[in-house]
Amino acid sequence: MSQNRRDFLKSFAALGASAATLNAVTPQIVKGSSPNKLSPTRKGVLVDTTVCIGCGKCEWACKTAHNMEAGDIENYSAQLTDGSQRRPSESALTVVNQIDVNNADSHKVKLQCMHCDHPACVSACIVGAISKHENGAVTWDTDKCIGCRYCMIACPFQIPSFEYLKALDPKIVKCDFCIDRTKVGKLPACVETCPVGALTYGSRDELIIEAKRRIDKYPGKYFNHVFGEYEVGGTSWIYLAENDLVKTVFPKLGTNPAPGVSESIQHGLFAYFVPPVALYALLGGVMWLSKDRDKSKGGH
C-alpha cells in the first residue's frame, strides 16, 4: 500500500458517504420485505377431534383439489387404523392419524400446515418465497424458491415437504389453505368434504370463541385448552380434543412467535447498518494509525 495519508483519507470519506447513502436507502427495502398483514378478519379452521370419524375423505378431497394422484376414496379409512403415524408429505398435504397409535378406537386428528400467525418459514425463507396472506393462508411461490429447505429447518410443526427425487424444479410441498378456492368464495376442499362437520371454517377470532363455548358447554368432553390459540404466537388452525394434544400429537411449544429471537438477533446485528459501518470505521482507524509500522519500507 503505497498511497499517502491524504489519499487514504479522501477515499475513506468517499466510502463514508456511500455508506451513509446505503444507510438511508436500505432500511425501507428491508422493512418492505416483511409486511405484517395480520388482518383481524383472517380465517381459520377449528378441528374438533372428538367429532372426527376417521373416514379420510378430507385427504382424498385435498388431493383431488390439488391435482394429485388420489386413488379410490374408499381406501382411505383403512390407512387410519393400521397404527402408523403418517406425516404430511410430497404426496399428501394433509393426513389423518389415530391420536393413540395403539388404540384403533381413539380419536383421530387431521394434520396439515397450521398457517401460523407469525410463521417461522416466512421469516426464514432466503428469497421471501413464502408469504402470509391477509386471509391467514401461508403459501409458497414456485417462481422464487431456490430449494434451500431452510423453511423445513424453521417450521416448528415439521410440515413442509420437499421433492428430493426431482432433478429439476423440485417443489416445497405443503397445504396452501386452498387459497385458489377461498379466493372465489369456496370452502377449503377438506372442510367442504367433511361429512360430520369436524372442520369449521370461519373467522379465526370467532372460531376461538366457538371453541371456548364448546369447552364450557361440555366440560367433561373436552380438555380445557384450545391448541393453536397461543402456541407459537397463534395458528390459523386450532384444535379441540378430549385429552391434551401436546406430546401425543404436537410438540411442546411456547407462546412466543415461531421465529423466536432469530429476527431480533438479525436486526440487532444490522440495526440500520450501524454495527457494520462502525466496525468498518474502527478497522479503518486502526489501519491508519498503525500505518507507521511499515513507513520505512513503503509497502510490498
Place this chain on the structure above:
Amino acid sequence: MEHAFKPEQMTKKYFTPWVIVLVAIALNGLAFLAMRFFFGIGSVTNLNDQFPWGIWIGLDVGAGVALAAGGFTTAALGHIMHRDKYEVIIRPALLTAMLGYTFVAMGVFVDIGRWYYIWHPLVMWNGNSALFEVGICVMIYVSVLYIEFLPIVTERFIGRVNLPGFLKRFNLLVDGLLRKLDRGLDKTMFIFIIAGVVLSCLHQSSLGTLMVIAGPKMHPLWQTPVLPLLFLLSAFSVGFPMVIMESIAASKSFGLKPETEVLSSLSKFIAPLLGIYLAAKLGDMFIRETFVYLAEVNSTSILFGVELVIGVIIPLRMFMSSAVRESVPGLFTASMLVIFGVVMNRFNNFVTAYNPPYATEAYFPSFGEISVTLGFVALEILIYRLFVKIFPIISIPIKGFGAKAKYAIRGGSK
C-alpha cells in the same frame, strides 16, 4: 526491516503418489455429484423431510466457512494492524480463503434443489432471514477475495505476458492493462481489505444465527441466543491454526523448511482466542444450566464432550506451552485439534443437535454425501497445489540472506 522471504512459484512436479490418490477421491465425488444433477438430491443423499440439511450444509458450508477464517484473521493482523512479519503467511491464507469460499459456494450450489436459481437472493431480499444475510455476505466476500488476489496475478504476469499464436500482437496491450489495474488496485486495496474483515465478521456470526430459528428442534446444549457470538469467536480461534497447519503441510509437501519462527509467534495469539471462546461457551452453558444434559451419557452428550475437550481444552493447554509452540510437530498437532474442534462444532450444530419432533430414524450421511464432501476437499487441495505452481504464493528464503535476515526479523518486530 529487511525482507528475508519472497513469494515464489513452486517448481516441484505436480503429480506425486498422494496427488494421484487425491485425484481419485475427487473423481469419485464428481461421479456422485453427476448423479445428484441427473436424479435429484434424494438419489445421492440420506436427506428427507425429517432431516432437510445434512453434511453438505453442516460440513461443506458450515465448517467450510469457519475454516476459511484464516483469510480475514491474517488480513486483520498483517494488513490492518500492519504486523509485517506475518506477511509471508498472508498469501497462502488468502489463497485458502479464496478457494475455501469458492467451494462453500459450490456446496450451496449442489445442495439447493434449484441450483439454477442461485442468483435469486441478489434480487429477492428477505431482511428477516439469517440465511439471506449469510448468502449475500458470502457472495460479496468471495468477490472481495478474488479482488484481493488480483495483485498476485498482476505481479505474476506484468512484463511476462506471452499470449499464444495470433494473440501475440496483444501482448503489449494486455501488459499495459495489467499495469494500470495494478496501480488502481494498489491505491484502493485497503477498501477491500477492511471490507473483507467486516464481511467476514458479519457472516461468520450470522452463520450461527441460522439454527436459532429451529428453536426447540435443536438440542439445548447447542441452541442458544448467543450462537452468533460463539460462531464468531470460534472462527477467530480457528483462523491461525488453519494457517499454521497449511503452512507446515505445504512446506513438507514442497520440501521447504517450515517458517517455524513466524508460525511460533503467530501461535501465541491462539491460546487467548481459544480461551475467550471457551469462556463464552462455558459461561453460556452455566447461565442456561444446560450442563444437566451432560449427566446422561448418550451420543449427543459424548459428541458435545469431544467437541469441547479434544477440540478446545486440550489444544488450549497445548498452545499455552512454549515447548509446543516452538516445535513443528507440536504446532501441527495442536492446530489440527483446534480445526477438528471447530469442524465438530459445526457438524454438531447443524447435524447432531437437530432433532425434529417426528423423527422416526436418525440421520447418517450416505456414501454419496461423504464422497462429494471428500471430493470437494480433495479438489480444493489439488487446485491449491496448482495455484502455488502458477502464482507466487509461498514464500521461500532469499538466498544469501541467512543469519543476518533472521536477526533483522527479530529486531524488526519490536
